Amino acid sequence: MKYLILRRLSQFSIIFLYFGANAWGWKILQGNLSSSKIFETIPMSDPYAILQIFFAGSVVAVDALIGGLVALAFYVIIGGRAFCSWVCPINIVTETASYVRGKLNIQKYQEGRVIITRNSRYYILVTSLVLSSIFGVAAFEFLSPISIVTRGLIFGLGVGVATLVLIFLFDLFVLKDGWCGHFCPLGGFYSLIGRFSLIRVKHNAETCTACMKCKEVCPEKDVLFMVSKESLSVNMGECTLCGRCIDVCGDNSMKFHIRDYLKKESK
Template sequence: MSYIAKSLRQLIGMRPSKPSPDERLPEVVAVYAEKRKEKLTKAKLREAEQARALAHDRHKWRNRRWITLIVINLLFVVSYYFDVQLVEGALTASRFVGFHMADLNSALQVMLAYKHLVLNLVIGTVTVFVLWLLLGGRTFCSWVCPYHLIAEWAEALHLKLAEKKLVRDMRFHRGVRTLLYIIFALLALLTGYTVFETISPTGILSRALIYGPGIALLWVLALLAFEVLVSRRAWCRYVCPIGITYGLVGTLSPLRVQYNMQRCHHEGDCRKICMVPHVLDVTIRGRAKTLDTDIGADCTRCGLCVDICPTGSLSFKIKGLDKSL
């Protein structure tokens, strides 16, 4: 199955199927056979983790991402507060040094609602499309979206409460997000109103940071409370259509996370820390078809799996280049 087909299946909520032995390349079968002979003890795994920690900053990509996300959002705040007109507007629609930029999902909602195209909207949409085509669609979610950062901190609180058995993680079918994507699009088309933009925590937080807090922040707090107490990362995993929109762009992106099954110990730490763990099903023993596998476009490129992997089996790659980032 091609990378695009695999990514589209993941984006609409379908789980990847376990490959049959005939689908695996001979070299993959040989590696798995060798791994069955070796017994991975906790001591060996700890040794690999320690060696990786000495040679690698365990929070390198996370720290880079947090800094990038905070700086981008502060640019809007500083530009507005000091009226320097560097970045005007908010994440949903803005101008960078006078050049129009439009969030792809917001632009889609506006086009469906108003049923006509404005030149500035077309320019802004094309610009942002090309930008995230190069950077990898859902990179927007983890490297720019302010709700993602707050939800990440809420997730850490959820995990601490779950460790003490005070809460449990309720899971939903990921296909719900696809259904809601269609519903939000139909609502915009039929009502002439961008319904999703009213409840989108991304837009609410972006505007609150720039123009000051409003009553809509209560909705964001309710979402965070739900994620802490009921369902981990519920909004991003099961509701937000922005992820699908940018995921579709990401199917064509050259920037990807790549998995090497030969180095992998299959301990599963990457799937535990991943916001969208289904994209890492290939790291389960027996799931790889090739030695190197590009992780699907539903991946947010947050880098958490790259940071935590004790053997360096996961890395950022640009298609066509051999060197890791």
């Protein structure tokens, strides 16, 4: 539970700081997940939103551009989809849906019924950029449940609640890890960044007893193809660095580690 608790602390603290900035004028973290400022100085912008604005042909403000580069550098170092597990509020809802789905054993009744490729998120990502350039607006930002929910949490829930309920019901009854694992283009964008990131999870096949608990809890099981076979880092960008595999591993075979770009990994 260690990483789960830390992640929830991180997610709730970030939203609380945004809320505090709006409600009480705090200066620690102002704005929202699309565009913020830390201590009124360091800008942080959503690099995917900046990319859409760029494709839309609009002028990107210098502050926003710098903020996008700061965020990009941050997530290359920390891990692209660390945004998903440690920052994004939707993740709390989708992980809850996944947990309830497991408890109710819903998957058993749906075996083979709903098959959608996880690559859909990359197709949606490309489509959003094409649509941005055709219509001259940041296409996904209009519909983004992440923006709707974050704004709702900071400024007062309204349509944000409906969005959360829809995503929860979809993930619970229709498709396991439906939104985050299949459709969210922002998660797809951070997956692409995550391929280069410094912090990784490493699997030690020598101590692994092949209980497969890590695969049971992992929201992106394909990234754990090496489990019980090879001692390798989880290098696929889809890993959300959630640490769930580390939390459940009783063999101490999963650990966070810093990637050595020069060293060839032992097999």
